[in-house]
Each structure stands twice: as structure tokens, then as C-alpha cells.
Amino acid sequence: MISEGKAWRYGDNIDTDVIIPARYLNTFDPKELALHCMVDIDKTFAQKVCLGDIIVGGKNFGCGSSREHAPVAIKASGVPVVIADSFARIFYRNGINIGLPLLEIGSNVEKIKADDRLKIDTATGKIENITTGDIFYAHPLPGFVNDIAKAGGLINYIKEKKSNA
Amino acid sequence: MGMNMTEKILAMHAGHEKVSAGQLVTCKLDMVLANDVTAPPSFKEFEKIGGPVFDNKKIALVPDHFTPNKDIKSAGLAKTVREFADKHSIVNYFEVGRGGIEHVILPEMGIVAPGMLTIGADSHTCTYGALGGFSTGVGTTDLAVALATGEAWFKVPETIKVELTGTKPHNITGKDVILTLIGMIGVDGALYKAIEFSGEGISSLSMDDRLTISNMAIEAGGKNGIFPVDEVTLAYIKDRIKKSYTVVEPDTDAKYCQIIKINLSDLVPVVAFPHLPGNTKKVSEIENIKIDQVVIGSCTNGRIEDMKIAAAIMKNRSVYKDVRCIVIPGSQWVYKESIKRGYVDIFVDAGAAVSTPTCGPCLGAHMGILAAGEKCVSTTNRNFRGRMGHVDSEVYLSGPQVAAASAVLGRIAQPDDLQ
Numbered sequence: 334m335i336s337e338g339k340a341w342r343y344g345d346n347i348d349t350d351v352i353i354p355a356r357y358l359n360t361f362d363p364k365e366l367a368l369h370c371m372v373d374i375d376k377t378f379a380q381k382v383c384l385g386d387i388i389v390g391g392k393n394f395g396c397g398s399s400r401e402h403a404p405v406a407i408k409a410s411g412v413p414v415v416i417a418d419s420f421a422r423i424f425y426r427n428g429i430n431i432g433l434p435l436l437e438i439g440s441n442v443e444k445i446k447a448d449d450r451l452k453i454d455t456a457t458g459k460i461e462n463i464t465t466g467d468i469f470y471a472h473p474l475p476g477f478v479n480d481i482a483k484a485g486g487l488i489n490y491i492k493e494k495k496s497n498a
Numbered sequence: 499m500g501m502n503m504t505e506k507i508l509a510m511h512a513g514h515e516k517v518s519a520g521q522l523v524t525c526k527l528d529m530v531l532a533n534d535v536t537a538p539p540s541f542k543e544f545e546k547i548g549g550p551v552f553d554n555k556k557i558a559l560v561p562d563h564f565t566p567n568k569d570i571k572s573a574g575l576a577k578t579v580r581e582f583a584d585k586h587s588i589v590n591y592f593e594v595g596r597g598g599i600e601h602v603i604l605p606e607m608g609i610v611a612p613g614m615l616t617i618g619a620d621s622h623t624c625t626y627g628a629l630g631g632f633s634t635g636v637g638t639t640d641l642a643v644a645l646a647t648g649e650a651w652f653k654v655p656e657t658i659k660v661e662l663t664g665t666k667p668h669n670i671t672g673k674d675v676i677l678t679l680i681g682m683i684g685v686d687g688a689l690y691k692a693i694e695f696s697g698e699g700i701s702s703l704s705m706d707d708r709l710t711i712s713n714m715a716i717e718a719g720g721k722n723g724i725f726p727v728d729e730v731t732l733a734y735i736k737d738r739i740k741k742s743y744t745v746v747e748p749d750t751d752a753k754y755c756q757i758i759k760i761n762l763s764d765l766v767p768v769v770a771f772p773h774l775p776g777n778t779k780k781v782s783e784i785e786n787i788k789i790d791q792v793v794i795g796s797c798t799n800g801r802i803e804d805m806k807i808a809a810a811i812m813k814n815r816s817v818y819k820d821v822r823c824i825v826i827p828g829s830q831w832v833y834k835e836s837i838k839r840g841y842v843d844i845f846v847d848a849g850a851a852v853s854t855p856t857c858g859p860c861l862g863a864h865m866g867i868l869a870a871g872e873k874c875v876s877t878t879n880r881n882f883r884g885r886m887g888h889v890d891s892e893v894y895l896s897g898p899q900v901a902a903a904s905a906v907l908g909r910i911a912q913p914d915d916l917q
Contacts (some may be wrong), residue, residue: 346685346774355861359564359571361539361638373884391717397882398861399536399621401637405720422721423621425518427637451642476522478849479649487639489548491647 334434334455336413338385341371341378342447345391349424352395352403361402369405376478382391384411387453391417394421395424403429407453408433414453416471418442423436429478432486436460444469500749502657503724507632507746512613519656519753527556528631530644531608531618532903533600535638536559538578540619541652543642548668551586552648557589558609558618559583559602563857568864575794581873598829598855601625601797605638605709611735612727613744617641617650618793622797624715628708628870629731630746634722648821655721656755658683662699664763669913670712671807672707673799673877673897676714677768679760681778691755694748695725699762705734706803714879717775721869723809744880767912769875770895773883779902781912791874792823792905793886794898796860797851799877800828802835804898809841809911811902818908849903862886868893 351374362368371378388407394417395403406428407415413433428435434455445451449464458471471483473483484490501509501516509517511525530552532540537559544551551557561579561644566574576594583591590609597603601622604610613632616623619636636650644650647861660679680687693715695708703711715723723768725731727745735743769784794800794808817823825845827833833855835841845852859866860878868874868887873894876886881893894910903911 348880348882350880350885351860354884355863358535358861358863359569359575361542361735390648395571395691396685396719397636397880399619399623399635401536401539401619401639404637415755419686421686421719423637423716430639436578446838447578475653476518478522478653481651487643491547491643 335453336385337452338383338387340387340389340447340449340451341382342418342445343388343390346393346396347390348397349400349403350397353400353406357387358400358402362474363405366402366406367409370410379410382410382412385450386412388412388415389417389442390415391442396421397497399423399425400486402433404428404433414455416442416445429482430487434482436470438469439470499753500751502748502752503694503746504632504657504722505654507613507615508652508654517654521654521851522651523654524617524649524651527617527644527650528614529556529558530585530641531604531615531616531620532601532641533563533574533601533620533625534565534572534579535563535677536619536641536857536877538575540580540638540641540645544645547642547646549646551645553841555589557588557645557790558604559588560592560597560603561594561601562855563861564863565594565856566854572891575668596830598832599800599857600799601713601799602800602828602832605629608735608738608740608833610738611741611743611745612731617644620709622713623816624722625709625713625797627712627715627722628705629735630727632722632724634904637902655692657694658688658756658758659754660693660695661697661757661759662695662762663759664699664761666702666762667765669767669899670895671899672703672710674768675707675762676711677751677770677775677778677895678720678765680714680776681768682758683718685717685774685776686719688715691720693718693720693723695873699732699790700725701728702762703871704803705730707815707848708802709801710798714775717879732784745847767779767897767900769900769910770881772881772894775879775881775895781910782903784910787873787905787910789875789909790872791866791868792821792899792901793859793876793878795828796878797828797858799831799898800826802832804877805836805841807898808902810845811899812906813844813846815906817849817905821905821908823852823905824853826853827855829855859886875901875910
């Protein structure tokens with residue numbers, strides 16, 4: 334899938350509490366969660382994010398809680414992919430499992446600034462910074478984790494496996 | 499090359515003789531856990547797969563986050579969990595008033611055991627590593643698939659060995675051990691990695707210390723935090739675990755990606771400053787920081803030893819006039835035992851509010867929410883921005899001895915400051 338949008342740039346250790354604070358966890362309706370996405374770190378995000386925009390974080394993006402509400406809120410905001418130096422482990426699983434591509438590019442992430450225009454091919458992991466001309470490739474997903482991502486998430490993957498059995 | 503504890507347990511459950519770091523495996527699960535926040539969305543996904551649950555005895559459902567229900571929406575979530583438990587005859591369902599906080603009650607009731615592989619839709623599921631099992635947190639989709647299939651996928655992690663030497667001093671708790679470690683390696687120091695504790699220092703750590711330490715492996719980014727099984731473990735599980743279990747030991751030539759040494763004898767009380775568990779400072783080096791609230795409890799420090807430590811400090815003392823002190827025993831058993839031993843009297847006489855078990859304040863859900871600008875010393879596990887309430891409030895993480903001393907003095911303090 335190829336997508337293009339503006340970079341919303343955040344720092345290191347963006348935790349699940351700021352992605353979606355606990356006070357909104359009494360629902361799991363994606364649209365409602367999207368209304369509060371990133372609210373404790375960036376009040377403008379939920380109002381101004383456009384379909385196709387991309388979140389770019391630093392190290393350990395998504396650290397903290399196992400709440401899948403966090404990647405769900407991001408996906409429901411219209412963000413098709415998140416780029417970071419590294420992702421926290423549970424968030425990384427959750428992203429793959431719900432079909433939200435997460436691209437790890439290490440310290441190259443420092444070359445992406447707020448509002449840069451990015452073009453991303455999630456199938457190949459190619460990230461093109463249209464604003465600066467830089468091109469990066471994300472670390473590929475290993476083995477069947479890539480199959481889960483390709484299936485659009487773990488539930489589809491399991492269903493496909495079941496129907497092929 | 500031999501295997502470490504994590505590799506052995508994953509190999510056992512994947513049906514392989516041997517696994518090594520980096521390998522992807524699918525494992526059979528011994529226990530699958532969820533709470534009132536994470537279970538309801540997973541039931542929705544579970545329905546998409548269809549079929550019955552894989553084993554009604556290997557699933558634990560514990561409404562503890564927004565309970566006793568704080569509002570109509572959260573009452574709806576708890577109701578969903580209750581109805582699912584009833585429909586699928588879930589054996590380990592713990593209603594409000596009959597259980598407590600998930601990570602306190604599962605070890606306490608003998609539901610988790612050495613060598614077991616447990617996943618839970620709660621990041622602090624890593625707690626059960628204290629008993630020599632592999633346990634880790636996952637999200638709701640993993641949980642849904644696990645409910646249906648009894649399986650989950652894992653990438654075998656690299657393992658950091660933490661060698662504990664010396665003896666834990668009397669004024670130090672498990673919380674100081676884990677906060678010190680996170681302060682050393684940072685909140686991503688164990689990212690994608692397992693942590694295995696070893697060394698003769700372990701024998702001076704109680705089971706409650708170990709449960710606290712394993713609980714916070716996730717705050718270093720770790721997949722799990724596992725302890726070997728020794729006499730202390732065996733004494734703890736003796737009357738609790740009725741089923742058979744497997745004690746796993748690391749091979750002498752097991753591989754570790756990093757070795758970290760901590761001499762327990764050198765440890766001093768520490769607190770983690772806002773807004774990361776890794777921002778640790780020695781309490782003795784902290785300037786006067788006035789506080790508004792103290793919370794003693796949670797899955798990290800809501801066990802009987804935590805209550806005992808806090809009660810010993812608060813006995814015949816009062817909570818500082820400008821401070822609210824909230825004490826939350828982590829389970830019905832801890833609650834009853836705290837009453838029996840006189841701890842609850844001590845807390846109430848000191849002017850603290852004692853609550854029924856709940857995760858409430860830890861995640862800023864309910865009970866103990868902070869206003870703008872307020873500061874709280876808390877024995878919970880996270881101090882992210884806005885974690886316990888207003889985005890401009892601050893949480894300082896500590897062990898129960900520091901929290902209790904701070905409650906009395908109205909500033910961040912350690913028991914020595916009370917003399």
C-alpha cells in the first residue's frame with residue numbers, strides 16, 4: 334500500500350497514556366477513541382490530522398500499557414502507518430495484529446521533521462521524504478509476522494489459516 | 499550452547515527441543531488473562547474467529563481496573579466480562595469483592611506456577627516471572643486468538659542476565675531493586691529482551707519483593723522478568739498450587755546478551771521522578787518536594803508485606819495535614835489479613851483512606867485522581883505524563899517505606915527522616 338501525507342513528529346518514549354489516556358478507556362469504539370488521540374501531548378492532533386498523515390516518533394514508541402486502544406485510536410484517526418526509531422514490544426505486536434504498519438528505521442528518524450511530506454510504500458518499507466529528498470528503508474518483518482501484516486492483521490491471518498486447513 | 503530459562507519455557511511450549519534468540523515460535527498457553535478494560539474488545543474479535551473457548555479452566559477474567567464500577571460505561575464493560583464468563587463457564591472469574599487486582603490474586607491463589615506460560619492483556623502480566631514462569635503482556639487481538647486457540651506467537655528474545663549479589667538491607671524493598679535497575683538501563687534498556695535474575699542475592703528477596711521486581715520488567719521495555727525457583731518460591735507455593743508444575747533451571751552454558759551486576763548491600767531508597775520510571779534519584783539527595791497525595795497499593799505494591807512496611811511506619815503517627823493518603827490492599831485476602839494484623843486500624847487512625855482492591859488510581863481511572871499542579875508519591879508502576887489525572891500533575895514512584903514516610907512528613911522522605 335502506498336500512502337502520502339504530512340509528518341506529525343514526536344519525541345522518544347511516547348507512551349500509551351498520552352496516545353490514549355485511561356479516562357477514555359471506558360469505550361473501545363474506534364471513532365470515539367480517535368477524538369482523544371494524542372490529547373495529553375498534542376491538543377491539535379485530533380482536530381487537525383488528515384487522512385494519510387503519518388505519525389513519526391523516536392525511540393520506544395508506544396511504551397507502557399498493553400491497551401490496544403492506542404494503535405486503534407491512531408488507525409481510526411486516519412493515520413495509515415507509524416514510523417519510529419524503535420517501538421515498545423507490546424505496542425509493536427498490537428500494531429501488527431490490528432493491521433497498522435509500524436516501520437522501524439533507527440536513528441534515520443532524526444532526518445524527518447514536523448510537517449515534512451512523506452510517501453510510504455508499506456509493502457517494501459520504502460519511505461520517501463518528499464520535502465528533503467531522503468529515502469529510507471524500514472527493517473523488514475521476519476517470517477510469519479510478515480504474513481500476519483500482509484493478511485491485514487492476526488484475526489484475518491488465523492481465519493485464512495483455518496479455511497486453508 | 500545451552501538455553502536460559504525463557505528459552506527453555508518457550509521451547510517446552512512450542513514443542514521444540516531447542517530454541518534460540520530471534521526464532522519465531524507458536525506456543526501452547528497454560529493461562530490466558532484479561533481485565534475489564536482489555537477483555538471486552540477481545541470478545542468482539544473472538545466472535546470473528548468463532549467457536550468455543552480453548553479451555554475454560556485456563557482463562558482468568560478479573561474486573562479490576564474501573565471497579566467497583568466508576569460510571570455507566572465502565573459498568574457496561576464489567577457486565578460484558580461477567581456475561582462472557584458465565585456463557586463460557588470460565589472457572590477463574592473473580593467478581594468484585596471476591597478477588598482483587600489480577601496480578602496480586604493469580605499468584606496468591608495458586609493459579610500461576612513455575613514453568614507455566616501465561617499471557618495476559620495487561621502489560622504487568624510479567625509479574626509471574628517471580629515464580630519461575632514465562633509470562634508477558636499482550637493486547638486484545640492476541641488475547642482474542644488465545645481465547646479461541648490456546649496459542650500465541652512469540653519471537654524468542656535475547657536475554658539480559660541480572661546478577662544480584664550481597665544482601666538486601668532492612669530499609670530496602672523490591673521496588674528499590676527494580677527502580678535502581680531501570681534507572682541504570684533506562685525505559686528501553688531491555689526492549690525486545692527478556693530479563694533473567696540470578697545470583698546469591700536472590701535468597702534475601704522475599705516473594706513479595708520478587709513479584710514487585712518482575713511486575714516492573716515492562717518498565718524497562720522487557721518482555722518478561724524471570725526468577726529461578728528456590729526455597730523461598732517453594733515455601734510460597736507449597737499450600738497454594740495443587741496442580742503439577744515444572745521447575746526450569748538455566749543451563750550452565752546458557753547464552754545472555756548482556757550481564758548486569760547489582761550488589762543489593764549497596765542499595766538505598768530511591769524514587770522515580772516524573773515522567774518516566776527510569777528517572778531515578780536517591781531519596782537522600784532530594785531537596786524538599788512538597789506533596790499532595792500518597793497512594794500505597796496496586797499490582798506492584800499492594801501485597802501484605804507492603805501493608806506491613808507502611809503500617810510499621812505509620813503506627814502512632816499521622817498523615818501530614820495537607821496530604822491525602824490512600825491505601826489499597828491488592829486483594830480480599832490482603833485486605834482481611836491487614837484487618838486481622840491491625841494494619842487497617844493503624845492506617846485509619848493515621849488519617850489515611852483505606853479502599854477495597856482496585857487498580858483505580860494507578861492508571862488515573864478513578865479514586866485519587868490528581869488536579870493540575872498536584873504531586874503524588876505512589877507505589878504504583880508508572881509516572882507518565884497525566885498518568886494519575888491532570889496532564890500537569892506529577893507522580894513520583896517509590897517503595898512502600900518511602901511512600902509511608904512521605905505521607906507522614908508531607909514531602910518526599912525516607913523512614914530515616916522520621917527520627
